[in-house]
Amino acid sequence: MPRRNRRNPRGTTRGRRQEYRRGKPRPCSVCPEGGVDWKDTSFLRKYVSDRGKIRGRRVTGLCPQCQREVATAVKNAREMALMPYVGGR
Numbered sequence: 647m648p649r650r651n652r653r654n655p656r657g658t659t660r661g662r663r664q665e666y667r668r669g670k671p672r673p674c675s676v677c678p679e680g681g682v683d684w685k686d687t688s689f690l691r692k693y694v695s696d697r698g699k700i701r702g703r704r705v706t707g708l709c710p711q712c713q714r715e716v717a718t719a720v721k722n723a724r725e726m727a728l729m730p731y732v733g734g735r
């Protein structure tokens with residue numbers, strides 16, 4: 647039985663998001679690659695803005711696990727001086 651709340655009397659919020667999203671749902675692009683390598687900076691750069699900030703999950707379209715893996719990989723790469731903490735200003 648679906649859980650209902652006051653803000654959304656029609657039921658869960660689960661199905662609603664797909665109604666709003668147009669086009670085909672984009673699957674996570676990291677899962678098939680089976681993990682993230684923090685030494686692969688050209689790969690990590692896709693998930694970092696030109697200012698050096700890690701892009702959010704809404705932008706990257708990754709699943710929660712991969713988003714976290716990418717985030718920690720970027721932080722690791724920063725610590726090893728492979729990536730900048732702050733990008734071109």
Ligand SMILES: [Zn+2]
Pocket residue numbers: 674675676677708709710711712713
């Ligand atoms: Zn994933």
